[in-house]
Amino acid sequence: MEKVQLPEHPIFNVVAEAADELDVDAYVIGGFVRDLVLKRPSKDIDVVCVGDGIALAAMVAQKLPHKPKVSIFKNYGTAMLRSGEWEVEFVGARKESYREHSRKPEVEQGSLDDDLKRRDFTINALGISLNKQNYGDLIDEFDGVKDMRRKIIRTPLEPGITFSDDPLRMMRAIRFASQLGFDIDPDTFDAIMENKDRIKIVSQERVTDELNKIILSPVPSYGFKLLFASGLLHLIFPKMVELQGVETINGNSHKDNFYHTLQVLDNVAQVSDDLWLRWSAIMHDIAKPDTKRYSPKVGWTFHGHEDRGARMVPRLFRDLKLPLNEHMKFVQKLVRLHLRPIALVKETVTDSAIRRLLFEAGDDIDALMKLCRADITSKNDNKVKRYLQNFDKVEKRLVEVEESDKLRNFQPVITGEIIMETFGLKPSKTVGELKEVLTEAILEGKVKNEFDEAYAFLLEKGKELGLSVVSNKALSGKGE
Structure with a gap:
């Protein structure tokens, strides 16, 4: 022995x-x-x-x-x-x-x-x-x-009985294959396809736990391709399955967004073990099937898929029994912003556009840039290389503007309390409008985020709205 x-x-x-x-x-x-x-x-x-x-x-x-x-x-x-x-x-x-x-x-x-x-x-x-x-x-x-030597996943007993008895084992088979880089024995995989509907008796929490382990595997696309081929993905995450397929009209085709998403996921997996950044890759184009349109003049478009996708994230997290906390908000933010850095990949990028991105992304700017780099997928290597070089320029500008203006997670020095005290206002729409105008001025570079300059701008805008100054305590005490 x-x-x-x-x-x-x-x-x-x-x-x-x-x-x-x-x-x-x-x-x-x-x-x-x-x-x-x-x-x-x-x-x-x-x-x-x-x-x-x-x-x-x-x-x-x-x-x-x-x-x-x-x-x-x-x-x-x-x-x-x-x-x-x-x-x-x-x-x-x-x-x-x-x-x-x-x-x-x-x-x-x-x-x-x-x-x-x-x-x-x-x-x-x-x-x-x-x-x-x-x-x-x-x-x-x-x-x-x-x-193990043959790199095969196989059940010790008849696989149909194994999976019918405990259907979660179907997810586990694919999880082990994805984690270890093993193949699934043909008879075992056939039994997964035959018993896939049995997954419905398993709690969503247990299914999602296995799904997360697949997502965290070295090459997660492999696990997702097995889930798709077996039919399990259609039952546990049908919204993702909707991404699959290519439609052609008048010779114009769009790319298969399912396989694009898997490539983005693998690209992210090469640079980060963060589960939620990987979920952002899975969700980033999730609304493309809902926003797909064809126009003879411009071809296929997916206008607004980033905003629609961000709105879908909470419901998808709820359905999958994923946490509805800061992790969900992180994924939602990255889905909403994932096109923004790509839009900045131009020869001339305004400081105001950089400021807005820093302001909106906050501490998640580095994760966002990883996702956006991963989103550059093409069979044309020169095109990918050119885009990534342009991203280098954008990241350099992000560093320069951040060092100059300190805009990551910035808050205007003029608070709502100072606005109310200065003009004798109660909480109202006017206070919100003044705060928003001030924030826009700072982001546009018209006003520095320093008290004296920002307060002078506030008084000027208040005057335009016909507001009277009732207290300069804020000016003398600088809001303290």
């Missing part, structure tokens, strides 16, 4: 001692073994014993020098403890049976063979013995190591 070298960590020897004292067979199993064989880092250890997993966890905790706390989950028959950076979960070997309308199995005690059979894929149906008499022996009943 093949031997595997376990990491040099006392936890493995302690489990071996405890298992022998309790007279139970214990194994490291699942993802930790897979990652060990693939030489991928992992700190999450699953220990299965043929017996009482909670009792084994308790004895291991007693034997470890730091006596870690054991968290017990009686409903699941599991226990968990931490040893340094390592998280170790203990469970008794079990077998499972499923009902048609639920992915929650009925569980009963079982053998190691039963436990391995219930695993989702052969690469996860691996075990390493921790008992002293056969310490390090690799248990591989379903040729998981061979599948």
Whole structure:
């Protein structure tokens, strides 16, 4: 039997001692073994014993020098403890049976063979013995190591049963393929296509969790192409599927916005691990199907897709059970602004246009520029190179204007309170209009964002509106 070298960590020897004292067979199993064989880092250890997993966890905790706390989950028959950076979960070997309308199995005690059979894929149906008499022996009943060498995702049992029992495994198959760069076995993929509608019984939260892991994989487009080919994407994210396809009228065609979006996503993935910047890439053209128009004079247009897309983001986040917080606002902002830097790619760029972009993007300007660079996709390498060189010029101007005017996240020095105090106004439309006029003047470079100059401009605009100054306290105290 093949031997595997376990990491040099006392936890493995302690489990071996405890298992022998309790007279139970214990194994490291699942993802930790897979990652060990693939030489991928992992700190999450699953220990299965043929017996009482909670009792084994308790004895291991007693034997470890730091006596870690054991968290017990009686409903699941599991226990968990931490040893340094390592998280170790203990469970008794079990077998499972499923009902048609639920992915929650009925569980009963079982053998190691039963436990391995219930695993989702052969690469996860691996075990390493921790008992002293056969310490390090690799248990591989379903040729998981061979599948790793072949870079194949395959189910240990008949795939139709595997996916019908727990449909989330279909998402997991594609997630592992995308994370590891593996192929999915043809019979396994056929079973995903046949059982795709079963995904409807899985909670949106669990589906989106797997989707996020696909998005964070090294080449996320691969996972999305598998989702599309299997039909799963049509069920879990139909709005994205609408991007697919090319329409031709009078010989004029537009590009396939689905595959363009995937290219942008891959481009972003090369420069950032930020999940929300990657979501911005996915959403940046999401409204193109809704704004697509054809004109014989100009061809295909998608006017306003950035604003329409930004308005769609909250609903899409809600449908996907993504967080409706600052992450959603970040994606919404980048979708709304993603065409702005491209519009600045000209020989002459006005300072006011640069100021407005800095003002609107704020601290997200760097993320926005990454998205915009990623959005330059063309089969013409010279065209891409030319655009990216122009972006270099825009970024240089952004730095120059930012250093000169300090406009990133700027607030006018004249506040609404100062406006109300100066003219004796209550909160009103007039106050908002004056503040907006002042902000525009600063962005246009007509007025510096310094108190004396801005306040003088305010008095002049107030006079034009027929307002009388009732207090100069703001001027004498400079708003303090």
